[in-house]
Amino acid sequence: MANQIAGVYEKIIECAKKEFLEKGFLNASLRTIAAAADTSTGSIYTRFGDKEGLFDAIVSPAIDGLKSMFLSIQDDFHSFPADVQKESMGKYTKSRIQDMIDFIYDNYDEFRLLLDASYGTEYQSFLDELVDIEVDYTYRYMKVTGCRSTESGEVSETFIHIIVTAYFNGFFEIVRHQMPKKEAERYVAMLSDYHMAGFSTVLY
C-alpha cells in the first residue's frame, strides 16, 4: 500500500488558505489550488473528500482549539462558588480573554477564513457555536447568582442569544478589521466593559 507523499498535505492546506482567502469559498477553484500545490485535483479528494472537506481541514483545528479553550475557561469559572463567581467575573474574564486573543493571533488566517471567506460553507456562521456555549453558561451563571430576569420573562432567551452574538461579533472585529494585536487587546478590553455595562442593565 502506497503511503501519501509527505508534505503534500501541508502544501495543499497552505495554497488552499491563500486561494480561499483571496476568492472566498464559493469562487475558489480546486484546480487552482492543486496546481499551486504542485499536485493533482485527485490528491485533494484523496485527502479531504471534497471542497468543503478541504475548507474544513484548514479551519476546524482553529475552531476546535478556540472552542475547547473557551469551554475550559467557562468550566473553570463555573466551578467557583457562586459568590466568587459574582465578584470575580470581570477580572477573571479579562485575564482569560487574553489567551483567546493569543490563540486567534496564532491562527489568524484561519479565523479570517472563517469570518470572511466561509460563505457557502457549514461555517457560514461559525460564531453560533461559541455563542451557544456562552449562552449556556450565562444561564447557569444567572441561576447560580440568583438573577431572576429570565425567569420573570422580562428577558427572553432569544435576547440573551442576541446580545451574546453581538458581543462575539464585536470581538471578532479584531479579525475582520485585521487589527494589529496590541490594538486588538485594547479594543477587546473596552468592548468587555461596554458589554458588561449593558449586561448589568438587563440582568439583575
Place this chain on the structure above:
Amino acid sequence: MANQIAGVYEKIIECAKKEFLEKGFLNASLRTIAAAADTSTGSIYTRFGDKEGLFDAIVSPAIDGLKSMFLSIQDDFHSFPADVQKESMGKYTKSRIQDMIDFIYDNYDEFRLLLDASYGTEYQSFLDELVDIEVDYTYRYMKVTGCRSTESGEVSETFIHIIVTAYFNGFFEIVRHQMPKKEAERYVAMLSDYHMAGFSTVLY
C-alpha cells in the same frame, strides 16, 4: 409603442426573491428564475440589465427607504438644542425606532435577502452605510454634549465604529432570526437599553 408585458416585472421580482432567498445570490440561476416566471432570460436583461441589477431592483427600495428614514430621524434629533438632546435621547430614539421596525417588517424578504443572501453583491455589507451614518451623528452628539472621551484618545474612532456595528448587527438579528414582529419590538427595546448602558460606560 412596445410596452413591457404587464405583470412580468412583478413576477420576475417575486420568483427572483424566492430563488435568491433559497440559494443565495451566487448560486441563484437566472434561467431558473426566468422559467419560474414564465418568461425568457432575455426579458430579465431587458428589465434589470444583469443579475446584480435584478438583485438591486429587489433590494434597493428597501435600503433607500430605511436609509432615508434613518437619516431623517437623525436630522430631527440633532436639530434639538444640546440639552434637549441629552435628556431626550433614550426616549426619542425608542419612539422612532418603531418606525424602522415597521418598515423592516413591511419589507421583510428584502432585508432577509440583504442579510443572508447578498454575498457576491455590492450589498455584501449593507449595514456599513447605516453604521457610517450613525457614527457620524454620534460624533456630532458627543461634540454638542461636550463628551471628551474621543478627544482625550481614550476612545478611538475604530472602537466607536465597532460598537455601532455591534449595535446594528444586534438590531438586524430580528431579521436573521426571523423573529415575529411583537417579539422583535421587545428585543429591540432591550437591545437599546443594553447598548445605551454600554455607551455610557465608554462615553462621558
Place this chain on the structure above:
Amino acid sequence: MANQIAGVYEKIIECAKKEFLEKGFLNASLRTIAAAADTSTGSIYTRFGDKEGLFDAIVSPAIDGLKSMFLSIQDDFHSFPADVQKESMGKYTKSRIQDMIDFIYDNYDEFRLLLDASYGTEYQSFLDELVDIEVDYTYRYMKVTGCRSTESGEVSETFIHIIVTAYFNGFFEIVRHQMPKKEAERYVAMLSDYHMAGFSTVLY
C-alpha cells in the same frame, strides 16, 4: 400612410459607420447603433431590411460611384484607336487615377469600412469586382494592341487576375494605412510605375 421621419435615415447611417468602423461588421450591434441614433432597432429594419442591408446602404454608393467612374475611364480609353492606346496608356492612366483618388478621399470612411470592417459581409472582397473589370479591359487591350502573351499560353488568365489584384491591393493601401492624401498621390504614382514595369515584363 405615415412617412419616415426625416433625418433618421442619415443619423442611422452616421452612427452605423462609427460602430462598424470600431467593431467590424460581425461584432457591431444594431442595438447600439439604434440607441446612438436615438431610434429603435425596428426602424433600422424598416429602412434597411437587416444588418447586412445597413452595411450595404452605407457602402454601396461609394462602391457604385467608384465602379462607374472606373468603367467610364476604361470605356473612354478603349474607344481610342489602338495606336493611341498604346502610346498614351501611361499618361492617360495617371491623369484619370487622380479622379479616383479624389473620389476615395471624398468617401474615405466608406472605403475604410469596405477594407477593414467588411468581414462577414458580401463585400468581404469588394476589390474583386474592380479587378474583374480591369482584367476584362486588359484583355481587350492586349487583343487590340496585338499582345500575344496570353494566346500563346505563356500567361494564364489567372495570373493576370492575380497581378491586377496585387495592383488594386497596393492601391488601396492608401486607405488601409490611412495615408494623408498628398502622400497617397505620390505613392500611387510610384505604384503605377512599379506595376507598369512588371506588366511590361510579362506582356509583350
Place this chain on the structure above:
Amino acid sequence: MANQIAGVYEKIIECAKKEFLEKGFLNASLRTIAAAADTSTGSIYTRFGDKEGLFDAIVSPAIDGLKSMFLSIQDDFHSFPADVQKESMGKYTKSRIQDMIDFIYDNYDEFRLLLDASYGTEYQSFLDELVDIEVDYTYRYMKVTGCRSTESGEVSETFIHIIVTAYFNGFFEIVRHQMPKKEAERYVAMLSDYHMAGFSTVLY
C-alpha cells in the same frame, strides 16, 4: 497517470479545421466541434485552453515552419558577398521559393485558415510578419548593393512596405484561389519576374 485519450487531439484538430474553414473563426462553434469530434467541450479546453488556443494549435506550426524557412532563406542569401547577391538574386530566390510552395501545399488547410478564416484572431494579419522580415532584408540588400533610392528620399519606407505586402498578397493568392500546385508554381515564377521588374524601376 491520466493520459489523454489517444486520437482525440487529432480528431478535434481535424473537426475544428473543417468548422473554422466553413464558418470562420468568429462564427465557428466549439460545441459543434466537440460534438463532431465525439468529445466534450471541456476536453477542448483541457487540450487547447480556449477557442483561440485551438485555432492557434492548428495554425501555428504552419506559420512557424514557414517563417523559419523564410528566415533561413534570407540569412543564407545575405551571407553571400555583395556582388554575388546582386547577380544571383533572381536565380537564388526562385530556387528557394519552391521550398516554400512545397511547404504551403503540405499544409494547405492551415494556410487557408490563416488567409480566409482568421478574422477575430491574432493571426488576422499573419502576412505582416513575413512582410516585416522581407522589408528588413530588403533594406540590408539595398545598403549592401549600394542602392541609394531610399536614402535620397525618393522612395519612402512606407512604399517599400506596401510593395512587399503586395508581393506577399500576390503570392498567397495561390491559397486564396485554391490553385492546383502545378499552376501555382508557374504563377509564382511569373509573379516574381513581375515584381523584380517593378522593383528595378523603383530601386536603383
Place this chain on the structure above:
DNA sequence: GATGAATGAGCCTTCATTCAT
C-alpha cells in the same frame, strides 16, 4: 411607419467531481 420588448438559441467558459490508468 415606429417602437422596443420578447424571444430563445447560442455563445464561450468554468467547475467539482469521477475514474481509468
Place this chain on the structure above:
DNA sequence: TATGAATGAAGGCTCATTCAT
C-alpha cells in the same frame, strides 16, 4: 495512492430579428 483528463451541466449574457401595439 496519484494522476489529471473527461465529463457535461450549468453559468451569465448577447444578439439579430420579429411583431404586437
